[in-house]
Every structure is written in C-alpha cells, then in structure tokens.
Amino acid sequence: xxxxxxxxxxxxxxxxxxxxxxxxxxxxxxxxxxxxxxxxxxxxxxxxxxxxxxxxxxxxxxxxxxxxxxxxxxxxxxxxxxxxxxxxxxxxxxxxxxxxxxxxxxxxxxxxxxxxxxxxxxxxxxxxxxxxxxxxxxxxxxxxxxxxxxxxxxxxxxxxxxxxxxxxxxxxxxxxxxxxxxxxxxxxxxxxxxxxxxxxxxxxxxxxxxxxxxxxxxxxxxxxxxxxxxxxxxxxxxxxxxxxxxxxxxxxxxxxxxxxxxxxxxxxxxxxxxxxxxxxxxxxxxxxxxxxxxxxxxxxxxxxxxxxxxxxxxxxxxxxxxxxxxxxxxxxxxxxxxxxxxxxxxxxxxxxxxxxxxxxxxxxxxxxxxxxxxxxxxxxxxxxxxx
Numbered sequence: 001x002x003x004x005x006x007x008x009x010x011x012x013x014x015x016x017x018x019x020x021x022x023x024x025x026x027x028x029x030x031x032x033x034x035x036x037x038x039x040x041x042x043x044x045x046x047x048x049x050x051x052x053x054x055x056x057x058x059x060x061x062x063x064x065x066x067x068x069x070x071x072x073x074x075x076x077x078x079x080x081x082x083x084x085x086x087x088x089x090x091x092x093x094x095x096x097x098x099x100x101x102x103x104x105x106x107x108x109x110x111x112x113x114x115x116x117x118x119x120x121x122x123x124x125x126x127x128x129x130x131x132x133x134x135x136x137x138x139x140x141x142x143x144x145x146x147x148x149x150x151x152x153x154x155x156x157x158x159x160x161x162x163x164x165x166x167x168x169x170x171x172x173x174x175x176x177x178x179x180x181x182x183x184x185x186x187x188x189x190x191x192x193x194x195x196x197x198x199x200x201x202x203x204x205x206x207x208x209x210x211x212x213x214x215x216x217x218x219x220x221x222x223x224x225x226x227x228x229x230x231x232x233x234x235x236x237x238x239x240x241x242x243x244x245x246x247x248x249x250x251x252x253x254x255x256x257x258x259x260x261x262x263x264x265x266x267x268x269x270x271x272x273x274x275x276x277x278x279x280x281x282x283x284x285x286x287x288x289x290x291x292x293x294x295x296x297x298x299x300x301x302x303x304x305x306x307x308x309x310x311x312x313x314x315x316x317x318x319x320x321x322x323x324x325x326x327x328x329x330x331x332x333x334x335x336x337x338x339x340x341x342x343x344x345x346x347x348x349x350x351x352x353x354x355x356x357x358x359x360x361x362x363x364x365x366x367x368x369x370x371x372x373x374x375x376x377x378x379x380x381x382x383x384x385x386x387x
Contacts, residue, residue, distance in 0.1 A: 003176075003177060003209075003210055003212075003213055004176070004177045004178065004179055004186060005179070006209040006210065006212075007177055007186065007189045007190065007193065007209050007210060008179055008182060008185060008186060008189055009209065010189065010193070010209035011185060011188065011189035011192060011193075014192070014196075015188070015189070015192055016052070016192065016196075018043075018052065018056070019039075019043075019056060019059055019060055019063075020035075020036075020039045020040060020042070020043035020059060021035070021188075035134060035135055035184075036135075037110045037131070037135035037136065038068055038069050038110060039059075039063060040130075040131055040134050040135040041110060041131050041135070042059060042062060042063065042096070043055070043059055044127045044130050044131055045092050045095075045096050045122060045123075045127065046058055046059055046062075046087065046092075048089065048092055048127065049088075049089055050087060050088070050089070052195070054087070055087070058083070058084070058086075058087050061083055062083050062084075065079075065083060066080075066083075069100050069103050069104060069108060069110065070104055070108060072096075072097065072100040073097075073100040073101045073103070073104040075097065077094065077097060077264065078264070078369075078370055080093055080096075080097050081093055081094075081264060081265065081370030082368055082369055082370040082371075084370070085265070085369070085370045085371045085372075085373075085376060086371070086373055086376050088304075088373055089261065090261050090262065090263075090265065091122075091261055092122055095121040095122025095123075096121075096122055098121040098122070099120040099121045099122055099123065102120060102121065103120070110131070110135070112132065112135075112136040112138070113132055113136070113138055114128040114129045114131075114132040114133075114138060114140050115128075117131055117132055125143075126142055126143055126144050129141065129142045129143075129187070130142050130144075130187060133183040133184040133186075133187045134184035134187065134188065135184070137182075137183055137184060138183065139178055139180050139183045140175075140183065141171050141174035141175040141177075141178060141187065142174065142187045142190070142191070143161055143167065143170055143171050143174060144191060144194075145194070146190070146191045146192075146193070146194025146195050146198075147170075147174055147187075147190045147191055147194055148160055148161050148170060148194075148226065149194050149198055149200065149225075149226065150190055150193055150194045150198045150210070151170050151173040151174050151190075152170065152216075152225045152226035153198060153203075153214055153215075153216035153217070153222050153225045153226075154173065154210055154213065154214050154215065154216070155173050155215055156215035156216050156218075156219060156221075156225055157169070157170070157225065157226065158224075158225060158226055158227040159226065159227070160226040160227070160229075162229075174187075174190060177189075177190060193208070193209070193210070198222075200223075201223065202223075203222045203223065205217045205222055232306060234303065234306050234307060234308040235306060235307045235308065236307075236308050236310065237272060237307055237308065237309050237310070238272065238273040238274055238309075238310050238311075238312075239270050239271070239272055239273060239309050239310070239311045239312070240270060240271055240272075240273050240279045240293075240311070240312050240313075240314060241268045241269070241270045241311055241312070241313045241314070241374070241378055242268060242269045242270065242279075242283055242291065242293065242314065242316035242318070243268060243297050243313050243314065243315050243316060243378060243382055244269075244315075244316045244317065244318045245315070245382070246360070248362055248363060249360040249361060249362055249363075250268075250360070250361055250362075250363060250366055250379070250382075251268070251269065251318055251358055251359070251360060252266045252267060252268060252358070252359055252361055252366060252369070252375070253266070253267060253268075253269060253287065253357060253358050253359070254266050254267075254357060254359070255267055255372070261304075262372055264370065265370050265371060265372045265375075266359075266361075266366070266369045266370060266371050266372070266375060267371070267372045267374065267375045268313075268374070268375050268378055269283055269286070269287050269316075269318075269358070270311075270374075271283055271286060273312070279291075279293060280292065280293060283316075287318075287358060288320070288321055288358075289318055289319055289320045289321050289358075290318070290319045290320075290321070291316055291317070291318055292316060292317040293314050293315075293316050294314060294315040294316060294317065295314065295315050296312060296313065296314050296315075297313040297314060297315055297378075297381065297382055298313045298378075298381040298382070299311065299312055299313065300313065300374075300377050300378070300381065302373060302374050302377065304373075309374070311374065311378075313378050313381065313382070318358075363379070363383065366379060367379060
C-alpha cells in the first residue's frame, strides 16, 4: 500500500467527528461535493491559531446565527464580534466579515480555487488551499503547523517552513500524499495525523500509518524534527481591573478604533501596576472622574501573543467629575447621557482631555457584548461573588 493510501485508510477509520465535516458519507467516499463550502471557510478561519475543541462551540453558535454568506454579510460588526468574543485574534473576525461582504457584492458564491480565495481578506496560502481542496476538490497541498511537523519527520528535515525555499520543499512532500480523487480528505488526514498521532511531544509512532517510510522514526529521533527555535520570553505585566457594580449594572468602556486587535471590544477599566502613580490616580487619568478601590474580587492570568498578564480584580466605586468622590447617585446607577446606559456622556480626565466612554450594562446584557477575553473572564468570576 502506498503512503497516501495508508494515510486515507487510517483517516477513514480514525477521523474525529467534527461539525464542519459530513459524517453521513460512506467511508472512502470523496467529501466533495457534500460538504458546505461556507461552513468549511468559517471553520478554517476559526481554527487559525485555535484548538479544535475551543473552536467547536463557537462554530456551532456562529452557524446557527449566520447560516450562509448572505446573512453574515448583512450583519453588524458588533454582533459578529459578540459571537466571536473569547475566541481571540479579532482581526480574523473583521476580515471574515469583510470577505463575506466582498463575496456577496461579487455574486454571492465563494471562489473555487486557492488562487482566487487568496484574494479575499483574511485568507492566506494555507487557508486558501484547505478550503479549495476540502470544499471544491482542488488538488493542492496544505501546510499548517501539524502538516509541517508530519512531513519534516517523514523526510527527516530539520528546517521548518520559515524560508520560502524550505516551504516549497515541504509542500512538495505533502503533495506526494494527495489522492487526486480525494485531495480534501488527504489534506485533512495529514492535519489529523499531526494533531492526534504525530504530536510535538511523545508521538505515537507505533500506530502511525506512515511509520514504515518515516525517516525520523528510523533514526529513533522523531521529536528532533523539525528543529525547534527558541521563543522570545513573554513580557510579564501586572494589571489591576476595576470592577464597578451598582444595582446590578457593571461599568464598561469600549476600546477605540486604534486599539489594534481589541478595537471596538468592551472591557473593564484597567491600569498597569508598578508605576509611581497610585492605581486610583491612573484610573482617573485614563477614564476621568473619581475612583475608590475596595475589596479584591479575584485574581486571574491571561496571555496575548508575547504578553503575559497577572491581573488583580478589585471592586471599585466610580463617580463622574463634579459629583464628588465615592458618590453613587441615582443618575450614576441608572445611566445618563445621549445613549442608554452611558455615564454622563464622554468621560474626561482631570486635564480636560477626552477619554474613553464609560457605559453601564446589566450583567446579562454585558454577557452578550463583544467583550475582550479578560472582560469575559472577569464577568464570569464576578458572577459567583456576592455583591
């Protein structure tokens, strides 16, 4: 049996039941055309830098609300971000929405080739190849982290896919496993093998369908391939989050369009610790008004790319400038200003400079907002704490 045949035979027996796969087709049958191209696209975007088990519930909720590209294209960004909230890497979500609108504007059909798919926002070479092969049976190899590890070990190549020449060589090896009649399944089989058998640590070589031809296994050095590169140490940040709650409402602010990945998301007021200024003074400078910190609610950890946060969450009292420190007035509790729930319009720092808008939200309503990952953790932890 050829390696590609052995790989597909293994996949047909051991593939995981995932919601973006059609499990009602008989083993050995091509996945094309019974898969939903739209669902494949959504799943591949969600799976970028995200584990399958993490993405699964988000995928189900997303498809229930936006079952096709037309419904997604018509959606408001805030609603799409709210469904994505907690999945991270929010640029993916914005690019997904932009791509949906582009597709609808150009006729409503997802492009069928990898080359055409790469022209859409948020779709790079790997994602384009995955969609084209799985949804449209284009014979094109994929190269994600799992496939890279499998082919590097199979050919005992130390170099990963950092350089273009190495990437081309690895793609050529991956292409050798493709069945022209089932390219999507071949690609998924390589990805599945890397995720479940040919893992970074303690690979299960004895059950691998490619073990017979694997050069790294022959050298008894599977974990040595590909050669690992040292990761830069994460920047450690200590942060304080102010949890203000009055009559069942919590105080949040919406991050500005210049906030990068977190632009447009809702968050709790927070400041970095360790500087010369007291946290209350930092909060006043950043959000205006008067702040008094109280008891600790919880402590948590959070990581974003190269930053690692140790976060202390404390109850706090906030009063807009002019009302006096520590005041919890009816106006404050019920919300005032141009929008429901807004706190006295735009909050202003003590120097008069406009800062973030602060809004009151009921706990249940807050849970439906597009929240940052930290805000979602804080809200969940605080829900179990007495007010």
